[in-house]
Amino acid sequence: MSDTGALSADxxxxxxxxxxxxxxxxxxxxxxxxxxLVNLGAIGNEITKNIVLSGIGSLTxxxxxxxxxEDLGCQxxxxxxxxxxxxxxxxxxxxxxxxxxxxxxxxTSDIHSKDKEFFSQFSLIVATDLMPAxxxxxxxxxxxxxxxxxxxxxxxxxxYIFTDLIEFLATDEKLKxxxxxxxxKHSPNKDIVKLSxxxxxxxxxxxxxxxxxxxxxxxxxxxxxxxxxNQLSRRQLKRLTPKVPLTLTLxxxxxxxxxxxxxxxxxxNLMCKQLGLLIEETKDETIADFLxxxxxxxxxxxxxxxGAVAQDVINVLGKRQSPLNNFVVFDGITLDMWVLEL
Amino acid sequence: MARETxxxxxxxxxxxxxxxxxxVLLVGAxxxxxxxxxxxxxxxVGEIHIVDLDTIDLSNxxxxxxxxxxxxxxxxxxxxxxxxxxxxxxxLVAYQNNIMDTEAFPLAWFGQFSIVYNALDNLAARRYxxxxxxxxxxPLIESGTSGFDGYIQPIFPSVTECFDCTAKETPTxxxxxxxxxxxxxxxxxxxxxxxxxxxxxFAESFDEGVSDQNLGTDDQQEIARIKEETNELHxxxxxxxxxxxxxxxxxxxxLFVDDINKLLKIENIWKTRVKPxxxxxxxxxxxxxxxxxxxxxxxxxxxxxIEVTKxxxxxxxxxxxxxxxxxxxxxxxxxxxxxxxxxxxxxxxAKSVFDxxxxxxxxxxxIATTNAIIAGLSSLVSLRVLDLVSNVSNxxxxxxxxxxxxxxxxxxxxxxxxxxxxxxxxxxxxxxxxQRTVLKxxxxxLDNMTLYNLNQKIISKYGFSGEFSVLDTNTNSLLYDxxxxxxxxxxxxxxxxxxxxVLLYKDEEMEEGAQLRQSIEFYLEISPESSEEELxxxxxxxxxxTYHSPYGDEEQDLDDTAxxxxxxxxxxxxxxxxxxxxDDEPGDDNRNSLKRQLSNSVHSPPSKAVKLNSPQSDxxxxxxx
Numbered sequence: 012m013s014d015t016g017a018l019s020a021d022x023x024x025x026x027x028x029x030x031x032x033x034x035x036x037x038x039x040x041x042x043x044x045x046x047x048l049v050n051l052g053a054i055g056n057e058i059t060k061n062i063v064l065s066g067i068g069s070l071t072x073x074x075x076x077x078x079x080x081e082d083l084g085c086q087x088x089x090x091x092x093x094x095x096x097x098x099x100x101x102x103x104x105x106x107x108x109x110x111x112x113x114x115x116x117x118x119t120s121d122i123h124s125k126d127k128e129f130f131s132q133f134s135l136i137v138a139t140d141l142m143p144a145x146x147x148x149x150x151x152x153x154x155x156x157x158x159x160x161x162x163x164x165x166x167x168x169x170x171y172i173f174t175d176l177i178e179f180l181a182t183d184e185k186l187k188x189x190x191x192x193x194x195x196k197h198s199p200n201k202d203i204v205k206l207s208x209x210x211x212x213x214x215x216x217x218x219x220x221x222x223x224x225x226x227x228x229x230x231x232x233x234x235x236x237x238x239x240x241n242q243l244s245r246r247q248l249k250r251l252t253p254k255v256p257l258t259l260t261l262x263x264x265x266x267x268x269x270x271x272x273x274x275x276x277x278x279x280n281l282m283c284k285q286l287g288l289l290i291e292e293t294k295d296e297t298i299a300d301f302l303x304x305x306x307x308x309x310x311x312x313x314x315x316x317x318g319a320v321a322q323d324v325i326n327v328l329g330k331r332q333s334p335l336n337n338f339v340v341f342d343g344i345t346l347d348m349w350v351l352e353l
Numbered sequence: 354m355a356r357e358t359x360x361x362x363x364x365x366x367x368x369x370x371x372x373x374x375x376x377v378l379l380v381g382a383x384x385x386x387x388x389x390x391x392x393x394x395x396x397x398v399g400e401i402h403i404v405d406l407d408t409i410d411l412s413n414x415x416x417x418x419x420x421x422x423x424x425x426x427x428x429x430x431x432x433x434x435x436x437x438x439x440x441x442x443x444x445l446v447a448y449q450n451n452i453m454d455t456e457a458f459p460l461a462w463f464g465q466f467s468i469v470y471n472a473l474d475n476l477a478a479r480r481y482x483x484x485x486x487x488x489x490x491x492p493l494i495e496s497g498t499s500g501f502d503g504y505i506q507p508i509f510p511s512v513t514e515c516f517d518c519t520a521k522e523t524p525t526x527x528x529x530x531x532x533x534x535x536x537x538x539x540x541x542x543x544x545x546x547x548x549x550x551x552x553x554x555f556a557e558s559f560d561e562g563v564s565d566q567n568l569g570t571d572d573q574q575e576i577a578r579i580k581e582e583t584n585e586l587h588x589x590x591x592x593x594x595x596x597x598x599x600x601x602x603x604x605x606x607x608l609f610v611d612d613i614n615k616l617l618k619i620e621n622i623w624k625t626r627v628k629p630x631x632x633x634x635x636x637x638x639x640x641x642x643x644x645x646x647x648x649x650x651x652x653x654x655x656x657x658x659i660e661v662t663k664x665x666x667x668x669x670x671x672x673x674x675x676x677x678x679x680x681x682x683x684x685x686x687x688x689x690x691x692x693x694x695x696x697x698x699x700x701x702x703a704k705s706v707f708d709x710x711x712x713x714x715x716x717x718x719x720i721a722t723t724n725a726i727i728a729g730l731s732s733l734v735s736l737r738v739l740d741l742v743s744n745v746s747n748x749x750x751x752x753x754x755x756x757x758x759x760x761x762x763x764x765x766x767x768x769x770x771x772x773x774x775x776x777x778x779x780x781x782x783x784x785x786x787x788q789r790t791v792l793k794x795x796x797x798x799l800d801n802m803t804l805y806n807l808n809q810k811i812i813s814k815y816g817f818s819g820e821f822s823v824l825d826t827n828t829n830s831l832l833y834d835x836x837x838x839x840x841x842x843x844x845x846x847x848x849x850x851x852x853x854x855v856l857l858y859k860d861e862e863m864e865e866g867a868q869l870r871q872s873i874e875f876y877l878e879i880s881p882e883s884s885e886e887e888l889x890x891x892x893x894x895x896x897x898x899t900y901h902s903p904y905g906d907e908e909q910d911l912d913d914t915a916x917x918x919x920x921x922x923x924x925x926x927x928x929x930x931x932x933x934x935x936d937d938e939p940g941d942d943n944r945n946s947l948k949r950q951l952s953n954s955v956h957s958p959p960s961k962a963v964k965l966n967s968p969q970s971d972x973x974x975x976x977x978x
Binding site: 024028091213243 | 354355356357358359360362363388391392394395396397411412414415416418421437439440442500501538539540645646701702707711716717718719720721722723725726728729730732733734737742744745753755759762765766767768769771
């Protein structure tokens with residue numbers, strides 16, 4: 012299989028239903044990409060499944076975990092007989108079987124043993140199930156290497172995605188409306204830098220072609236400066252799901268196991284204030300429920316969060332539309348899923 | 354730590370135990386179905402029954418992650434169940450069957466499940482399962498995806514909005530004259546090549562059913578030409594059947610030169626349009642193209658047209674007829690080249706075979722990620738529908754539906770939109786103002802009872818007024834109403850009733866202010882082996898509603914009815930001109946789904962919808978696929 016050039020007839024037939032969505036060029040772009048996934052937990056399973064099916068060039072999975080009974084409740088590349096084996100080693104043949112065209116590498120070393128050079132070989136990094144201290148270390152590294160990173164985690168019924176693509180130029184097309192987009196600042200992290208038009212004869216419609224510069228910031232900076240009053244309406248600030256400040260507060264701790272309720276609650280209230288939220292005071296019960304579910308994996312939430320991460324990774328690698336920018340929170344009870352520019 | 358530790362932290366031990374004892378139905382093992390099966394298994398749902406008629410195809414493998422190349426042509430349901438054994442902790446039952454098969458899945462069968470998940474790709478089956486859930490009162494999680502877009506909708510029967518409470522997208526329709534005389538978009542040329550041309554030349558006897566009223570033009574000259582062209586094509590069909598390859602150049606000249614010249618003579622239609630240019634290339638260069646992903650030149654399209662027409666002609670020597678199938682490359686190439694040549698004549702940009710395949714085959718783009726997200730939402734929301742999540746109200750009207758807002762460009766800062774469920778639509782013919790029950794018909798009852806006998810028993814038992822109608826909703830045929838009693842004397846055995854036939858009894862008293870009895874749908878269960886002679890009718894509470902004339906008249910006379918009838922007829926004809934079904938990979942039941950769609954779009958008593966649905970107008974429908 013060649014990494015460059017046009018898609019083969021076999022590839023076109025296999026990827027037919029998605030090429031119809033994102034085109035041959037994006038499909039060919041994906042084939043030349045090399046992605047590192049950190050950890051093959053519940054979200055890792057979902058992301059792996061989605062990007063391997065989509066025909067990514069190569070995927071490396073870094074995971075040193077040994078399979079526990081608990082893993083069986085939220086992962087689908089392993090079975091009962093695999094308990095005690097390394098997660099990636101038990102899963103690899105099932106992943107390969109799903110799409111043999113993808114070059115799969117599994118690595119059972121500890122993430123802490125990996126140096127800058129290791130990370131520099133990838134075009135994009137997806138980190139899951141890491142503690143905030145580890146995330147910050149990794150994020151510092153990706154900044155130094157100028158590498159895009161996606162971070163995702165699940166806390167029981169809720170989940171989050173953080174993206175740091177450093178800077179990204181995206182081209183989107185929108186039906187030209189009565190109020191077309193204008194050049195300049197669009198929203199806190201987006202600037203429209205170029206506008207043009209395209210006429211679609213077949214659909215008899217005019218599209219605005221919008222080039223947007225997306226700016227990102229590292230996680231620790233995001234947590235310090237996060238504000239929502241600049242992008243949500245008063246009504247939204249009043250009714251926003253508490254999962255947003257609950258998640259942001261959680262990420263201020265180096266490790267979740269260090270969390271003490273009263274301290275967390277104090278930090279939580281400060282976070283609500285910093286964001287400019289107008290939500291009612293959160294009940295202790297709600298906070299306690301959330302803390303009981305930190306880093307708890309359940310499969311439907313993994314499917315939704317992992318699906319959103321994979322979709323955006325495919326989008327960015329295929330060089331298509333605007334990527335997620337830069338913080339997503341999913342509330343699995345209300346099904347709220349916010350894309351916030353923090 | 355155990356398999357269920359995480360789940361118990363989220364829903365508690367009691368809810369987990371309930372989940373272990375829950376039996377669910379999953380309808381569909383395709384894109385959403387594979388994902389949903391995995392999610393439900395990892396939620397440790399006790400027992401999962403999965404139904405799918407389909408077999409696995411290569412183009413499924415980019416998203417239906419339970420299937421491999423070696424599984425192609427194997428049944429989806431059975432293969433999916435085999436594929437998940439390694440991590441399944443649930444009892445799994447697979448059926449390779451159509452969910453609408455009433456012998457395999459009678460109403461009582463649906464009754465065994467706590468909840469039903471729809472993971473379907475066509476309207477007819479969605480509507481059917483929706484109705485079965487209305488009959489059995491089981492909650493349904495409806496879902497669907499198309500490319501980046503997707504939605505989930507929990508349905509609590511007779512409480513929240515059901516699948517039929519909102520109008521579904523009507524199929525795109527094109528007037529015959531646009532297809533036959535004045536195409537302006539490539540899709541018009543594709544419809545012409547596939548439905549008209551291919552159908553005429555190669556398919557089993559094909560009656561386009563064109564009549565004067567539904568042409569979309571008043572120009573008598575143009576109408577005459579359209580009819581003449583149809584007759585001439587019958588002559589072409591004979592050339593095709595002859596198997597004589599030298600006839601191909603005749604065919605090419607007739608279609609793309611002679612017919613266009615005739616069209617040019619009708620000056621009226623070119624006053625406001627650019628005139629077509631008859632084809633100038635009639636010979637093959639002897640070098641037909643092969644790359645289906647490229648847009649071919651006119652010469653290349655002509656070369657390939659000549660080549661593939663010869664291939665199809667030789668196939669006709671062994672096959673009695675050939676139907677268009679997007680996966681039969683000869684038929685696809687014929688339609689693509691013919692459409693591209695025609696588009697060139699009408700100054701419309703051509704496209705590749707790859708692109709035309711999507712137009713002709715109604716292919717809906719589909720990806721793993723959207724399916725994963727939608728299946729995740731479907732399984733997640735079902736925990737609330739089953740009341741397994743605490744600290745939150747799980748009352749039906751407090752539960753959300755969801756759709757992909759950001760992907761669908763509805764919002765930029767919300768990945769999902771999540772409105773709470775709406776109450777049922779009081780005008781919906783499926784979820785509102787209707788009672789449902791089962792009616793058991795044994796052999797002695799079928800043999801001895803007439804429709805009249807049955808009607809009398811039902812109206813006296815349930816308290817219908819003297820004016821009522823009886824409709825077989827599966828076939829959409831009227832069995833009885835106040836001015837149609839021809840069939841009343843027939844024995845029930847002569848009606849071709851089957852298990853799964855549904856009879857709708859509706860009060861048709863039309864006096865302003867009259868108290869009408871709520872309609873009843875009877876799901877028929879035919880038991881030929883039973884010797885029971887007595888008809889058993891279950892007790893149902895008698896609900897009534899007040900009749901208001903749609904015209905506000907105090908009393909409605911027959912003239913008014915007649916006016917309404919005519920109005921509806923016009924509307925129906927409008928739909929019947931030419932119809933292109935835009936449905937997710939439609940199955941064999943297209944025609945039925947379309948019929949249902951059409952009759953549902955007519956908001957009048959069902960009895961009227963049926964009178965309108967004459968067999969003639971059905972034939973006017975031209976369906977893609």
